[in-house]
Amino acid sequence: MKILVVNGPNMNMLGVREPGIYGRATLADLEKMIRAHCAAAGADVEFFQSNHEGAIVDRIQEAYGNVDGIVINPAAYTHTSVAIPDALRAVGIPAVEVHVSDIQSREDFRRHSYTREACVAQIAGRGLKGYLDAVDLLLNRNRG
Numbered sequence: 420m421k422i423l424v425v426n427g428p429n430m431n432m433l434g435v436r437e438p439g440i441y442g443r444a445t446l447a448d449l450e451k452m453i454r455a456h457c458a459a460a461g462a463d464v465e466f467f468q469s470n471h472e473g474a475i476v477d478r479i480q481e482a483y484g485n486v487d488g489i490v491i492n493p494a495a496y497t498h499t500s501v502a503i504p505d506a507l508r509a510v511g512i513p514a515v516e517v518h519v520s521d522i523q524s525r526e527d528f529r530r531h532s533y534t535r536e537a538c539v540a541q542i543a544g545r546g547l548k549g550y551l552d553a554v555d556l557l558l559n560r561n562r563g
């Protein structure tokens with residue numbers, strides 16, 4: 420089982436950006452945590468972060484035929500992008516959407532996700548642990 424973890428815009432600023440909302444851990448800390456979790460479960464993992472919508476679309480397309488599950492935090496593109504969910508539907512790889520914060524309890528414009536419909540589940544408001552829950556969900560789904 421190979422999992423691709425995709426983080427969208429400003430997620431490279433984790434640890435610095437709005438720590439009251441996103442915490443003090445960095446993207447490197449997050450990736451280390453996910454890597455250890457996947458290793459313990461015997462799964463391979465790859466990471467990708469970009470601030471550019473088209474680069475995220477390209478990476479999802481590259482996953483076609485190479486990856487069994489995608490964990491994606493599209494960040495702000497969650498609320499604006501049609502191209503990212505279209506790419507997820509195009510490759511047909513099961514994906515779980517993750518948000519560190521609880522997008523339902525913040526500003527109104529964060530409540531709607533275009534990506535959600537292209538994913539098997541959405542996990543929000545569990546902090547960084549949400550990524551591990553998303554990995555588990557994909558692993559359990561794969562075990563059938």
Ligand SMILES: O=C1C[C@@](O)(C(=O)O)C[C@@H](O)[C@@H]1O
Nearest residue numbers: 429492494495518519520529
């Ligand atoms: O950049 C982000 C991060 C986020 O996806 C989260 O992880 O809580 C929530 C989004 O609304 C926001 O634009």
